[in-house]
Amino acid sequence: MAPKLKITPILLCGGSGTRLWPLSRRSYPKQFSPLIGDESLFQASVRRVSGVGFAKPVVVTGSDFRFIVTQQMAEMGVDPGAVLLEPAARNTAPAVLAALIHIAATDPQATVLISPSDHVVRDVPAFHAALATATEAAADGRIVTFGIRPDRPETGYGYLELAGEVTSEAATPLQRFVEKPDRARAEAMLTQGRYLWNAGIFLARVDTLLAAFETHAADLVPPVRAAVDQATPDLGFLRLAPGPWDQAADISIDYAVMERAPALSVVPFDGGWSDLGGWETVWREMGPDASGVATSGAVHAIDCTGTLLRAEGEGQVLIGLGLENMIAIAMPDAVLVAPMDRAQDLRLAVAALKSAGAKQATEFPKDHRPWGWFESLVLGERFQVKRIHVNPGAALSLQSHHHRAEHWIVVQGTAKVTVGGEVSLVTENQSVYIPLGATHRMENPGKVPMVLIEVQTGTYLGEDDIVRYEDGYGRG
Amino acid sequence: MAPKLKITPILLCGGSGTRLWPLSRRSYPKQFSPLIGDESLFQASVRRVSGVGFAKPVVVTGSDFRFIVTQQMAEMGVDPGAVLLEPAARNTAPAVLAALIHIAATDPQATVLISPSDHVVRDVPAFHAALATATEAAADGRIVTFGIRPDRPETGYGYLELAGEVTSEAATPLQRFVEKPDRARAEAMLTQGRYLWNAGIFLARVDTLLAAFETHAADLVPPVRAAVDQATPDLGFLRLAPGPWDQAADISIDYAVMERAPALSVVPFDGGWSDLGGWETVWREMGPDASGVATSGAVHAIDCTGTLLRAEGEGQVLIGLGLENMIAIAMPDAVLVAPMDRAQDLRLAVAALKSAGAKQATEFPKDHRPWGWFESLVLGERFQVKRIHVNPGAALSLQSHHHRAEHWIVVQGTAKVTVGGEVSLVTENQSVYIPLGATHRMENPGKVPMVLIEVQTGTYLGEDDIVRYEDGYGRG
Numbered sequence: 001m002a003p004k005l006k007i008t009p010i011l012l013c014g015g016s017g018t019r020l021w022p023l024s025r026r027s028y029p030k031q032f033s034p035l036i037g038d039e040s041l042f043q044a045s046v047r048r049v050s051g052v053g054f055a056k057p058v059v060v061t062g063s064d065f066r067f068i069v070t071q072q073m074a075e076m077g078v079d080p081g082a083v084l085l086e087p088a089a090r091n092t093a094p095a096v097l098a099a100l101i102h103i104a105a106t107d108p109q110a111t112v113l114i115s116p117s118d119h120v121v122r123d124v125p126a127f128h129a130a131l132a133t134a135t136e137a138a139a140d141g142r143i144v145t146f147g148i149r150p151d152r153p154e155t156g157y158g159y160l161e162l163a164g165e166v167t168s169e170a171a172t173p174l175q176r177f178v179e180k181p182d183r184a185r186a187e188a189m190l191t192q193g194r195y196l197w198n199a200g201i202f203l204a205r206v207d208t209l210l211a212a213f214e215t216h217a218a219d220l221v222p223p224v225r226a227a228v229d230q231a232t233p234d235l236g237f238l239r240l241a242p243g244p245w246d247q248a249a250d251i252s253i254d255y256a257v258m259e260r261a262p263a264l265s266v267v268p269f270d271g272g273w274s275d276l277g278g279w280e281t282v283w284r285e286m287g288p289d290a291s292g293v294a295t296s297g298a299v300h301a302i303d304c305t306g307t308l309l310r311a312e313g314e315g316q317v318l319i320g321l322g323l324e325n326m327i328a329i330a331m332p333d334a335v336l337v338a339p340m341d342r343a344q345d346l347r348l349a350v351a352a353l354k355s356a357g358a359k360q361a362t363e364f365p366k367d368h369r370p371w372g373w374f375e376s377l378v379l380g381e382r383f384q385v386k387r388i389h390v391n392p393g394a395a396l397s398l399q400s401h402h403h404r405a406e407h408w409i410v411v412q413g414t415a416k417v418t419v420g421g422e423v424s425l426v427t428e429n430q431s432v433y434i435p436l437g438a439t440h441r442m443e444n445p446g447k448v449p450m451v452l453i454e455v456q457t458g459t460y461l462g463e464d465d466i467v468r469y470e471d472g473y474g475r476g
Numbered sequence: 477m478a479p480k481l482k483i484t485p486i487l488l489c490g491g492s493g494t495r496l497w498p499l500s501r502r503s504y505p506k507q508f509s510p511l512i513g514d515e516s517l518f519q520a521s522v523r524r525v526s527g528v529g530f531a532k533p534v535v536v537t538g539s540d541f542r543f544i545v546t547q548q549m550a551e552m553g554v555d556p557g558a559v560l561l562e563p564a565a566r567n568t569a570p571a572v573l574a575a576l577i578h579i580a581a582t583d584p585q586a587t588v589l590i591s592p593s594d595h596v597v598r599d600v601p602a603f604h605a606a607l608a609t610a611t612e613a614a615a616d617g618r619i620v621t622f623g624i625r626p627d628r629p630e631t632g633y634g635y636l637e638l639a640g641e642v643t644s645e646a647a648t649p650l651q652r653f654v655e656k657p658d659r660a661r662a663e664a665m666l667t668q669g670r671y672l673w674n675a676g677i678f679l680a681r682v683d684t685l686l687a688a689f690e691t692h693a694a695d696l697v698p699p700v701r702a703a704v705d706q707a708t709p710d711l712g713f714l715r716l717a718p719g720p721w722d723q724a725a726d727i728s729i730d731y732a733v734m735e736r737a738p739a740l741s742v743v744p745f746d747g748g749w750s751d752l753g754g755w756e757t758v759w760r761e762m763g764p765d766a767s768g769v770a771t772s773g774a775v776h777a778i779d780c781t782g783t784l785l786r787a788e789g790e791g792q793v794l795i796g797l798g799l800e801n802m803i804a805i806a807m808p809d810a811v812l813v814a815p816m817d818r819a820q821d822l823r824l825a826v827a828a829l830k831s832a833g834a835k836q837a838t839e840f841p842k843d844h845r846p847w848g849w850f851e852s853l854v855l856g857e858r859f860q861v862k863r864i865h866v867n868p869g870a871a872l873s874l875q876s877h878h879h880r881a882e883h884w885i886v887v888q889g890t891a892k893v894t895v896g897g898e899v900s901l902v903t904e905n906q907s908v909y910i911p912l913g914a915t916h917r918m919e920n921p922g923k924v925p926m927v928l929i930e931v932q933t934g935t936y937l938g939e940d941d942i943v944r945y946e947d948g949y950g951r952g
Contacts (some may be wrong), residue, residue, distance in 0.1 A: 300832070377853040382888070408934075457885075
């Protein structure tokens with residue numbers, strides 16, 4: 001059932017946690033990974049709020065992730081209404097407020113849905129039904145939040161306390177927010193009928209929300225409004241102005257507004273929601289078998305129970321033998337092994353890697369760029385081999401290097417190659433040589449991805465040996 | 477102290493177990509891997525029996541491993557006296573007998589040392605001292621075996637029962653061999669003073685041993701003698717004749733001869749011997765820290781106890797978080813995670829991989845060839861990228877392919893390249909194109925290894941798409 005009003009989704013996807021390392025890293029956080037199924041969490045979130053009844057989504061993200069956002073939306077054939085780029089991560093309140101101000105400028109009566117994009121919702125029709133229920137309360141000027149009926153004494157979520165027992169699917173007034181509880185409190189709330197998990201999803205009219213910000217978080221409004229007013233368009237993105245943005249407090253929308261607003265309603269929702277806040281949750285959402293084993297990729301689980309095994313690398317197998325309540329995540333450049341109940345301590349692992357200067361702490365093996373992505377296949381003492389994937393229609397900058405020469409061999413699609421002013425088309429099984437110092441550019445003029453193998457030789461092979469002469473993506 | 481007689485070592489290195497998978501695989505078994513320290517177990521075994529007092533070793537191995545043997549010995553600057561190739565693995569008795577017959581043909585009075593090459597001996601001077609002690613008994617026509625004083629109730633080894641308490645380092649008559657015991661029996665033997673582990677190392681005169689074979693394993697002698705007499709020299713190897721070899725029983729030297737021979741002596745030996753029969757033994761031999769943690773490679777062990785962690789891949793990190801009594805072995809193409817006490821069940825893992833048709837069951841990522849090695853860096857749908865390492869002076873066969881073209885980029889050293897009859901020298905940062913169907917050959921005419929990156933494109937990229945016209949290594 002489609003919602004009764006047209007809803008403008010605000011998708012927040014600027015976060016970058018480490019609780020799902022090594023799959024989630026600062027350079028490529030979990031919302032962009034296909035943790036459950038074939039789509040990324042972000043793509044599933046976009047799909048959930050696309051179609052009949054929805055306006056184009058407004059996406060708020062960090063500058064580092066802007067091309068991942070457009071690439072993943074392009075794969076789905078969905079256009080963003082706008083992509084706002086946060087100059088720095090300031091938690092959810094400034095991000096939401098910027099989107100509200102942006103939307104209100106053209107549609108002051110819009111009904112907006114504020115949603116994180118790193119959560120799982122298994123039952124999308126049930127979610128749409130809950131939205132339909134919520135639109136009535138939203139039209140009446142209420143802020144509606146969505147409450148998930150708990151099925152376990154979860155200590156990792158905040159709770160919503162309702163005024164009375166949840167007896168129907170109708171919007172019910174919210175009594176108060178409850179912070180993440182301890183185990184005993186969580187067990188007590190589970191047995192009572194008026195506590196729901198706080199999914200962090202809100203539906204309301206944009207004017208209702210702006211008024212709530214003015215009332216409860218007035219200090220946030222001037223800097224964020226200035227950041228939006230002074231925003232600069234950049235290749236279809238809207239870069240919020242960093243000067244005023246830096247004046248905005250780093251605060252969540254729950255603390256800044258929702259916990260203080262009087263007119264909140266809750267719509268109960270049983271559609272299989274999860275926030276994938278750690279590997280244990282991923283394991284649960286993957287649907288473990290009768291032995292409690294969940295696997296992904298080329299995995300063999302032998303005599304295992306209560307265990308999560310994922311092999312993420314191409315051509316990589318993972319064997320779990322006799323494991324009980326363990327997680328093992330294998331990637332080509334990093335492997336994690338821990339008991340399930342230590343999954344929440346992953347920050348220790350990431351901190352250890354950072355201290356050791358290991359790039360795996362923050363960098364994903366695939367490096368996403370405006371034009372596609374690349375990965376290093378092997379890094380030798382004086383050579384490096386990369387696989388480079390260029391999106392249809394995309395072009396790398398016109399550039400040169402001081403310390404390396406490059407050989408390019410096209411293995412899929414067709415490249416348009418410029419070397420020292422000469423332009424040629426290079427197709428599968430053809431190669432080009434780029435001498436040290438020569439200006440060069442690689443483009444994909446075709447309709448399918450172009451893949452080439454780059455073999456670099458030289459004394460210094462760092463990404464910073466690059467002189468850019470022209471760049472379609474505004475990079476220096 | 478050097479032994480008093482010149483000893484001719486017989487090194488057995490044809491075995492291929494799976495108990496150290498994924499580091500040990502059929503195509504590259506454990507004796508050739510640097511499990512402890514920088515040298516492989518085979519290299520350490522060669523070093524242990526090289527120098528003053530030793531003749532050149534006679535190596536017995538399988539045909540698949542012949543170039544690994546010569547490559548690893550060349551790295552050490554040690555020449556083999558001979559490398560005998562078993563047409564098929566027939567356990568240790570036929571292998572030893574073939575070596576004895578080969579040695580007796582030129583030196584019928586030789587004193588030989590029969591040794592596996594997948595064991596660790598930490599104290600080499602102590603081993604040499606034990607050999608010196610043993611040579612006297614060997615000169616008197618006795619077969620001397622070496623007994624390791626047990627320091628734990630090991631159930632994985634066979635034992636030697638001495639006629640009396642071990643009181644000195646002198647050769648002592650052997651009472652009998654004891655099969656691998658159960659735990660209770662092993663504990664009982666540990667408390668008594670006259671049981672030693674059977675290291676499977678023997679010293680004796682070649683005529684003593686041949687006489688023992690004639691007496692106790694007479695059926696073995698005619699086929700093995702025929703296999704040696706009809707052996708064909710091949711590039712410095714001696715290929716035992718397969719016809720007669722197939723008639724030889726598949727039996728160990730212990731069963732065939734040693735357990736029946738009356739004149740055995742035992743020299744006790746405390747030099748830190750271990751057979752590295754499984755990951756638990758490797759963990760112990762690596763020297764775990766105070767928490768019982770042993771690591772190798774780019775590993776971070778956080779809050780771990782009694783755990784073995786190895787990261788074998790270039791550029792691969794392994795994180796163990798909160799592990800107790802676990803093993804985790806990370807390689808680029810395969811990862812193993814298991815509790816330490818399940819390490820002996822690795823055959824289950826290898827069997828699962830075999831059933832799934834996974835090449836990791838038996839194939840090592842680096843494929844060793846007569847001329848060096850290669851590894852696949854990425855295998856796409858219609859392309860493959862390989863790193864190829866060619867030893868100084870080595871040459872690949874003159875060949876062509878029906879289904880693929882190749883680009884070669886030299887990244888280290890200099891290649892001599894033949895394409896369709898044209899010969900050229902190609903050096904670092906130069907490339908060559910091999911059209912589909914063209915005959916071609918790659919050689920390393922230099923004094924240092926030559927490394928090149930090969931980019932294949934085509935519809936079929938299997939190793940069997942090869943037509944060989946000329947091959948320096950006798951391959952069809």
